[in-house]
Amino acid sequence: MxxxxxxxxxxxxxxxxxxxxxxxxxxxxxxxxxxxxxxxxxxxxxxxxxxxxxxxxxxxxxxxxxxxxxxxxxxxxxxxxxxxxxxxxxxxxxxxxxxxxxxxxxxxxxxxxxxTVQSFAPVKDDLLLFKITRNATTTPLSQWYKVNTNNLLITADGSTNTLSLARNGELAHFSWLKQVGDKVFAPYFTIKNTSFNTNYPDSAWIAVFNYADMRVEKVIRDGRTSFIGRYFRDGLSVVENGDVYAFSASVATNNPGSGSVISSTKPSAITRIKAGTTEFDQSYYLNFEALSGGMNITNWLYVGNNTFVVQATTPAEKGAYADGLNVGILNVVDQTFAPVTGLPAKADIKSITYNNxxxxxxxxxxxxxxxxxxxxxxxxxxxxxxxxxxxxxxxxxxxxxxxxxxxx
Structure with missing residues (x-):
């Protein structure tokens, strides 16, 4: 075996x-x-x-x-x-x-x-790891592993067909993983080649796994935003009452000629999945670009009480892999955002860590x-x-x- x-x-x-x-x-x-x-x-x-x-x-x-x-x-x-x-x-x-x-x-x-894995997250007493395929011709299967953090052994492994999961001829690529109750939410974007370009820039998908056997129970979709999170950036957060908030950076790309260009037409925004449900809450939508004066979220840190420290880029700085040097405070319930003061001048900053x-x-x-x-x-x-x-x-x-x- x-x-x-x-x-x-x-x-x-x-x-x-x-x-x-x-x-x-x-x-x-x-x-x-x-x-x-x-x-x-x-x-x-x-x-x-x-x-x-x-x-x-x-x-x-x-x-x-x-x-x-x-x-x-x-x-x-x-x-x-x-x-x-x-x-x-x-x-x-x-x-x-x-x-x-x-x-x-x-x-x-x-x-x-x-x-080598492209997404991983704590789930119960484990680390769940995913090695995600980027070539449907070679194999449509993405491998997962459960590492028990008590005995530090791999206790289970298996695979998920991420070509079948996407159902649009492209491969599903998980941006990250998140434990939500006894399930794992895996937000993904779809890619048509190894450069991460897509013909489907204006959808957000989450695969809902039953963690016990890693069976995909369902896929939920929201057409109000582009995909959730970014490559190697966690776009989901669970707050104290069990609600799940998701940010979209709106940075999907396509390649009509030479070089990749941003093809998302939706604004950077935040959506919600209410506690105990596995559907996007259509009554909630926060247009972050409108709230922040045109910026898009690249990363966030949940500090508690519905509050996030957000990193963002301006329209001129926006890119598929650009980490924002603009830091602000976002409350997803009050729907308020304000910049943080006291940091060095942006012109003097080389980088800000995303793992905080x-x-x-x-x-x-x-x-x-x-x-x-x-x-x-x-x-x-x-x-x-x-x-x-x-x-x-x-x-x-x-x-x-x-x-x-x-x-x-």
Whole structure:
């Protein structure tokens, strides 16, 4: 069986020590916050994992500190009080390394290989991983894996026919995954080739999976927006009362000549699925472009109490893979939006992290802000006052994620 073979490979890989050892000693600045940092270098280098005791003050550095990751492209998620570092192998198998914290220092629990995956999310006690096909001629099947975060083993795997799922001759490509009750919502866009172009730019789809057996129960569609989220960007959020909100960046592309051009005609907007239902709520629609003066959402961080820290682009900055440098506060129930003050001038910002931390207290979010002069800081955003305050300085690299573990 495929699952047995996968488990055998996982166990064999987990026993490897010398070739998979982390390349640096434990960091000298213990704490419960984990920052992933790409060191300054002339060529692509692997991220370092740094810990910190506070995000609001102090300085940490990659010099002589941190745990170096194997491989250049890494993505991160925390679940069940563990931190998972996942290698994007660009078509090759990718390593998954799991850590916990002991006395404020990272402790590696396992390191194993899976297929490179394009979407993943915490679901119950698992991480659900999806390797999504991009070539219907070769195979229409996208592979999924369940990694149990208690025993750190792959406990189930299978496949979903994403050509049949789309039902329009293109392949369904999940932008992300989200646990909603005992189901998994998988918003997707459809692609006609590996460049992610589509003939169907003005629809939002969600595949609803029964998580127990990963059977697709239904597909729901909304024609008021383009697809939900973006490539590798989570566009779904579940709020305290169980309602699900979805943002569309409106960045679908087509290729009539040379180069991809935005083909979505719908505005960047927010829709809702009410708690306990599996249909879009037709009574709710928030036109974000109209509310924000023409901007489109590229990413959001739910801080609680129906409130999001939003990253957005202006019409001139809009692109399929553009991450917004405009930060604002959005309340999806009050339908209000206002910019955040206190951040550096946009002309001075090189990038803002999209993988960020919030204690979900209804007001607080922490963003990594990397400046063009080479300096990097964590900024604390207070949604109640719509202000940002500069905090922890990170020397020697570019912040790529800000996370937190309770530790042991």
């Amino acid at each position: 495929k699952l047995k073979a996968t488990l055998a490979a996982l166990l064999a890989a987990a026993t490897l020590v010398s070739c998979n050892d982390d390349k640096a000693a434990a960091p000298n600045n213990p704490g419960n916050y984990i920052l992933t940092v790409t060191p300054v270098a002339a060529t692509a280098v692997a991220d370092y994992l740094l810990t910190a005791g506070s995000l609001e003050a102090g300085t940490i550095s990659t010099q002589g500190n941190g745990v170096e990751q194997d491989g250049t492209y890494r993505y991160y998620v925390t679940h069940n009080n563990k931190f998972f570092s996942m290698l994007y192998g660009q078509g090759n198998p990718g390593a998954v390394t799991a850590y916990n914290l002991k006395e404020g220092k990272l402790n590696r629990l396992t390191n194993f290989q899976t297929e 931390y919030t204690p979900k207290d209804g007001k607080t979010g922490y963003l990594g802000v990397n400046l063009k002069d080479g300096s990097s800081y964590v900024y604390k955003v207070d949604a109640s006052t719509r202000t940002a305050t500069r905090g922890l300085k990170v020397e020697g690299g570019t912040i790529t994620a800000v996370q937190y573990l309770a530790g042991e």
